[in-house]
Amino acid sequence: MEHPNLKYIRGKKLPHMFCQGCGCGEILNTLLFAIDELKLDMTKMVAIGGVGCSSRIPAYLDMYAIHGIHGRNLAYATGVKLAKPELKVIVLTGDGDCGAIGGNHLIHAARRNLDVTVIMDNNGSYAMTGGQLAPTTATGLYTTTTPRGNIERPFDLCKLVETAGGTYVARWTTAHPAALIRAIKQGLTHRGFAFIEVVSQCPTIFGHYALGISDPVKNLEYLKTNSITKEQAEKLSPEQLEGKIVVGKFVEKNLPTLDDAYREMEHKATGV
């Protein structure tokens, strides 16, 4: 008997390339649950990734997919959505892919309220290339390119997307699978720019070297014990929030999408 969600995997081919205990497998799994529960038509969807571990997820999905160039996922998505607005576009990306090299596209896709769902795997480092500093790496941590500790401050990408104009913004971790499935379902049904950050574990590189935790289960426990809800966080001082992962839904509102605005302009210009 095969897994009920195996039908959503391209060619039903497993295993995937992710390391044992990697958060990417969980993101893939939760996404499949969300697709299944929403009964989405896979032929009307496109998955887009850039480069990095999480950006390989689209290659496993049994739908049209772009395994693209590093950071450019939202640029491809802009072209796809303008050309065929009826398609549902999922962008699977990482903190380096969309927070560093693709940061500009992230800002402007959010500003335009492009109707896509972005699932960003934040594992705190560049895992595929060997664990270098990422824009999300906590201050003081040791990585292969911060041998004396990270002197920079980490980037809160949910705040960035909220400020830039994203209309659905949430953060969960791989230790909250039920909440994550719920958030992905909300993101997939939201009209507009939906951004879901998934704080995730990398037992092989980041967990092992930067956090000193190699066991996947202990990595998940680390994520769970360090997470607090948005409501709990509101009662804490900045000092008390240090090192905490604030989870929950930060933004949910309805505004015209880029396509809505374009159609309105087109209608005024041509009467059609």
Add this chain to the structure above:
Amino acid sequence: MLGNYAVAEGAIAAGCRFFAGYPITPANEISERMAQRMPEVGGRFIQMEDELGSIFAVCGASLAGKKAISATASAGYNYMQEGIEYAVAAEIPIVIVDVMRQRGENFPTQSDVMQARYGAAGDHEMIVLTPSSVQELFDLTVEAFNLAERFRNPVIVLSEATISLMREGVKIPTPEELRVVNRKKPIVPPSEFMPFKGEDDLVPRMSEFGDEYKVLYTHNPHDEWGRIAWTPKLYEDLYNRITQKIANKADEIALTDTLFTEDAEILLIAYGSESRGCIEAVRKARAMGIRAGLLKLKNIWPVPAKAMTDAARSSKKILVPEMNTGRYFHVVKEVLGCAAEVISIPKNQGRIHSPDEILQEIRRVI
């Protein structure tokens, strides 16, 4: 019509319904015209946050079934190499206009002729068209789309600051007169469709987002089913096919005009705006009894080698005037260097050679 407008109108005539771009002089009038025209013809226009955004939006739109174009100038064209590399590897038909300009300034130049061919990383062939007038900007933009759709490869319209901002009369063909090529669609069901298996012409058929074929596009090595796979032989076969589909058809792609080449002892080989002064120079030389001729190249890549050897049959000396430090001269020398003396005539002052300057060079080498 303004040269840049002719590009926009040529694109629309060819069936283009998507434009993404970023402001840059001297290409701005292309995006301004497209911003006006796209909503009128049911197309989509977007000004992206940078040239990287533009080229990848164009890739996305093409994968979704739209004929798509971006326009930029040299400095912006640098950024686009990343997307051109991807479009080569994933075999996405797109058209890019590079209005060549000098570094940091908007003076005319032809200095991107090598970047247009070799700028992108990885093994690739490139189709590069070199218009010399406003009419050719229109005609060759149509041709660029036809070639992109036929070969599933990026095609570059290598425009110049000279002609892009020039106004000349343009004869716009009727839809019946126009030859428009569209990409080949799959003819087998999804279970049998091999999206990266070349047909006899080495070009695979192409589905589009929203149909049932669910293809994976990647620039990683991939097999004929589109599965990411790595074996040395598979990689070699993939890029042999991707390059040979164009290289094998170089003579068929060749777009050239000839003037008095049948008996030319001295042959001018020129492309783009530089060919304009050559026409009058050749006529003046003929009037003086000098057997001069001109081979005008309307595409410089893939190298129209047969057209060059045909035109140079009776030539002892080949002159290559260019508005740069003498770049394409090396290509001509590689093709004709054994049969004739090939001489570079560079002028790099932001203006083309006048007919008299060319004539002077012809008389110098007699």
